[in-house]
Amino acid sequence: MMNEFQQADSAGPPGGAATLPHDVKSPCCVNSQGKGNTSIGNGLHVHYPTGKMTSLTAKDKDTVKAFWAKVAGKAEDIGTDALSRMLVVYPQTKTYFSHWKDLSPGSAPVRKHGITVMTGVADAVSKIDDLKGGLLNLSELHAFTLRVDPANFKILSHNILVVFAIMFPKDFTPEVHVAMDKFLAALARALSEKYR
């Protein structure tokens, strides 16, 4: 079965790191017949990933949509739990919520805001083909009004993934994990668009 690497036929690295050099007779390369590999001499070559790896592939989008369909019914619980964990595990994030009366896990303001966040995620799933364009308003909100440091998007994303693992351990396979991680990273990039 052809993998992503075997579609590259350019010499340069379109995106991402190459593998370490290895012998052309390696098991990974036996069926590739030299396609998708770049020879570096002495019977060695490296694999370069295709440019497609740097953004959401069609397969990623399908995986995201299928997983989201499974979990959307629990969006409120997911949002509440992810935010609760973020505030406990990464206490520096509490600095954005000094106006809340109660920052404890599962509190009313946490639940309300969890719903807000997951509504945004659901919206992003529906706009997965154009996150930058689709999330312009949200980006302006985060850039000019909320002024959340973009490093925190990664933190919240991590906690959303942990909650997926806890609530849907059988469905949150490594393949789903990478697709959702890429999607949330792309979402974060779209939210950062208007920052500067």
Place this chain on the structure above:
Amino acid sequence: MHQGIRAKSGLTPQTRSRSPEHVWMCVLIEAAVMVKWTDKERSLVQAVWEKVDIDVVGPDALARVLIVYPWTERYFGRFGDIFTATAVLQNAGVAAHGRVVLTALDAAVRDMDNIRGTYAALSRLHYEQLQVDPENFALLADCITVAIACKLKSALDPQSQATWKKFLSAVVDAMSSQYN
């Protein structure tokens, strides 16, 4: 192996400085970096760890690292085909090495007051011989957390997750400590 690394670095018990000032500096540095644990935190770490099945979580965590962060494949050429998710999940070398990594975590759980000491030799190995970018330790820590979350499910409550993160951060710090 450890003697080889120490000889290569030029540091042996005979040549390393034993001046009182040097010794005192080492004590101060260790005191400054030593992580402090409350009794509650110690029991939370133990409670998480005793639910971890190394044979399940180890392979799962390492497979996730290779699948979610594919550039980490650069360190594992000896495992053969690890270039698709399917290949990673079927690869015996990956599974075996996942068990090795989680078994090494057990040493830190058993001696939480000496995490830096526990990993000093491993850190130097990863720096000098294996030449692993320490950024990867944080990636592995995140995947270990996700793998544990799959296994423990709601037993990994927010407080447990926080304490476990503190523990893994100490391990990541210790693994990075000999990079200089």
